[in-house]
Amino acid sequence: MDLLTFMSMTCICVTVVGFAAGMPECLKIYRNKSTQNVPFLPFLVGLINNLTSLYYGILRWDLTILTVNAIGVPLQLLYVSMFVIYTHKKSQICLQLVYGFLFMAALYGYLHYIVVDHVTLMDRLGLIICVIVVAFNSAPLAEMVDVIKTKSSEKLSISLSVAVFATSLSWYLYGMLIDDLYIQLPSLQGILSSLLQFFLIVKYPVSAKKTV
Secondary structure: OOHHHHHHHHHHHHHHHHHHHHHHHHHHHHHHOOOOOOOOHHHHHHHHHHHHHHHHHHHHOOHHHHHHHHHHHHHHHHHHHHHHHHOOOHHHHHHHHHHHHHHHHHHHHHHHHHOOOHHHHHHHHHHHHHHHHHHHHOOHHHHHHHHHHHOOOOOOOHHHHHHHHHHHHHHHHHHHHOOOHHHHHHHHHHHHHHHHHHHHHHHOOOOOOOOO
16 A cells, blocks of 8 residues: 555545534434534535535546545535524524525636636635635634633643644645645644644643543
8 A cells, every 4th residue: 555545545534534523513403403502604614615625626536535525515414404404593594505505606607607727727726625724724713812811721622633633634644645735735724723722732721620
């Protein structure tokens, strides 16, 4: 087994495990028949990211990207559907879905009717995916600022930080092997973000009674 094959299998495994992280929230919604305080935006952004990444994988014809997102899309659709069924704020959620659909429609129109060159098409789509992932991964920054203010890492999860680090590192190395900057950049951000979280967890430890 060569290094590229090994990293491909590693990326698929760690990312699919990461996708499954939404399953507990999904089961919680199903049991309670209510979305309660579970945020919808991460599921919607996750679906958009998987759809755009799936298309990117098709353009590159990269089986690793294709496999990961072919699994991710139906899972994210399940999460979104479960949320829509059980939410008490259907009008608000449906409005966000409309915004998501309009974004995807505008992206499709731009890529197919404005950008005509295949190489440019891949560059534009890769850049858009990179921006989406970087913006999405910036969400923990607010929690890290709060940790510094309160001098307590109670809001940070060690297990989640480890998962983000492992996933980001795997994709960064894979991106280097296939020479894809649009995979490397958001992965590097994930690595740096998780390392900063590790530092904050060590610097501002919670009480022994707290769990992560």
